[in-house]
Amino acid sequence: MPLAETTKDKRFGKIPRERVADRITQELLRLISSGKLAPGERLPGERQLAEMMDVSRVSVRAALQQLKAQGFITAVQGGGTRIAVPANELDSGLSALVKANQQNLSDLAEIRMNLEVWAARRAAERAKPSQLAEIDKALKTMSEPARPERFKAQDDHRFHLAIAKASGSAVYLHLMSVLSETLEEVFVFHRYHLYPESEDDATFMQQHRAIARAIRAGDGERAAEAMRAHLATTLSRYEKTGSEKRGRRTPAAASARGKSVS
Numbered sequence: 054m055p056l057a058e059t060t061k062d063k064r065f066g067k068i069p070r071e072r073v074a075d076r077i078t079q080e081l082l083r084l085i086s087s088g089k090l091a092p093g094e095r096l097p098g099e100r101q102l103a104e105m106m107d108v109s110r111v112s113v114r115a116a117l118q119q120l121k122a123q124g125f126i127t128a129v130q131g132g133g134t135r136i137a138v139p140a141n142e143l144d145s146g147l148s149a150l151v152k153a154n155q156q157n158l159s160d161l162a163e164i165r166m167n168l169e170v171w172a173a174r175r176a177a178e179r180a181k182p183s184q185l186a187e188i189d190k191a192l193k194t195m196s197e198p199a200r201p202e203r204f205k206a207q208d209d210h211r212f213h214l215a216i217a218k219a220s221g222s223a224v225y226l227h228l229m230s231v232l233s234e235t236l237e238e239v240f241v242f243h244r245y246h247l248y249p250e251s252e253d254d255a256t257f258m259q260q261h262r263a264i265a266r267a268i269r270a271g272d273g274e275r276a277a278e279a280m281r282a283h284l285a286t287t288l289s290r291y292e293k294t295g296s297e298k299r300g301r302r303t304p305a306a307a308s309a310r311g312k313s314v315s
Contacts, residue, residue, distance in 0.1 A: 073108050077116035080106070085125060085136060088223030092230035095135040096126065161239065162291060166284040168225070169213065173264060173280035174273040176219035184219035185269055191215045192265050196258055205254065206240040212261055216280075219268065247290045256286065 084090040096102065099117070103110045117134055120126045126134045176184070194200065195208035213236075217229045229236070248257065260283040267276035 072115075073112040074115035074119065077102075077106060077108060077112055078119045081116065081120060082125065086223055088218070088221060088226045090136050091218050091226050092136050092233075095129065095133060098133060161235070162284065162287050165239075166281060166288065168228075169216070169284060170277045170280045172217055172220040172222070172225055173268065174277040175222060175225075176216050177268045177271055177273040177276035179221040180219035180268060184215070188212070188215045188219060188265050188268060192261055195261070206237075206244040209244060209257070209261075210237055210240045216264070216268065243287060247287065257283075260286065 081090070090096070096117075097105070099110050099113045102113045106113070117126065121128070121134070125137055127137045129135050176188075180188075191208065191212040195205065195212060200208070214229060217226055220226075244254075244257075248254070260279065263279040264276060264283060267279050
């Protein structure tokens with residue numbers, strides 16, 4: 054067949070040149086999939102992104118529009134964008150389970166122990182300086198003597214989320230984001246019902262410091278053991294109160310108490 058005819062074969066079209074916006078989109082997706090950009094994290098502004106990536110603001114804007122259309126980022130009220138937190142029916146279904154039965158909440162605490170012990174070890178082995186600083190910041194915030202009680206569940210959650218980010222696992226971060234609503238209620242239930250006393254707060258603070266010290270020291274085994282000891286405290290309280298759960302406050306009621314003081 055003559056060459057002139059083969060060039061007209063419609064099965065073979067021209068390969069389009071890749072736009073700068075497409076390359077920006079791919080890079081941001083790489084950061085999201087690797088966990089370097091965490092769910093809920095706010096992105097720098099268009100100008101900052103353009104400067105850091107050495108591209109035009111027009112290209113950045115086009116890339117962000119693509120990511121919004123695909124559901125990877127969402128607009129923030131007042132301007133800007135953040136990494137989307139997946140809305141998942143699993144979370145709402147799990148919330149219903151733990152509200153209905155304290156034994157389900159105990160099971161979740163046991164599962165959390167296995168996952169978070171792993172995450173603490175990984176964080177000790179892989180955390181970057183900026184991630185260690187985030188753990189320290191969360192620890193410092195919760196240890197402020199004048200910190201209002203209404204923030205203690207929120208601060209606890211933030212501390213554990215900082216460790217999740219430091220683990221460097223996109224899969225674990227995604228799991229934490231999927232279960233975010235349930236975990237928030239779990240922390241409220243623990244801090245305002247299972248552990249409502251100031252002595253409990255002091256114990257938790259001491260345990261958090263031990264976890265943070267081990268992670269900062271890069272000692273994976275010590276970090277894992279410190280996390281295991283911390284979460285074992287919670288499990289022991291479940292065992293102690295298990296026989297008394299009838300007639301006591303449900304997780305939903307405890308959650309309402311925590312939210313009512315916020």
